[in-house]
Amino acid sequence: MTTLAIDIGGTKLAAALIGADGQIRDRRELPTPASQTPEALRDALSALVSPLQAHAQRVAIASTGIIRDGSLLALNPHNLGGLLHFPLVKTLEQLTNFADHCH
Incomplete structure (x- = not known):
């Protein structure tokens, strides 16, 4: 099974x-x-994962913030400021069509 691994950092976004x-x-x-915003x-996440998502069967996420109840809570306003309660799981479900694999 191939995993789409996503890292959401303060200076870069990466996917593999x-x-x-x-x-x-x-x-x-x-x-x-x-x-x-x-x-x-x-x-940016759409541009990052679009070329990769068709080849994966599941998603794994790492972040500079806390992912709680499907939302990204940025801990450091200098890194991901303005992103209180970003709907990360919902966004990735929409971008990848992995509704059953983004939890």
Whole structure:
């Protein structure tokens, strides 16, 4: 099973396809949006995962904030400021069509 691994950081967003053997199959990286708006983050995540999502069967997420009840809570306003309660799980479900795999 191939995993789409996503890292949401304060300076960059990264995504990789990880094979069942643990090997990275493909990797992409974008700067974290400077505008710090939910729309900018959603657009950046879309650009990041769109080329990869068709090859994955599940999603794993790491973040500079806390993911609680499906929302990203940015801990450091200098990194992901303006993103209180960003609907991360809902956004990734929409972008990847993995409604049963984004929890």
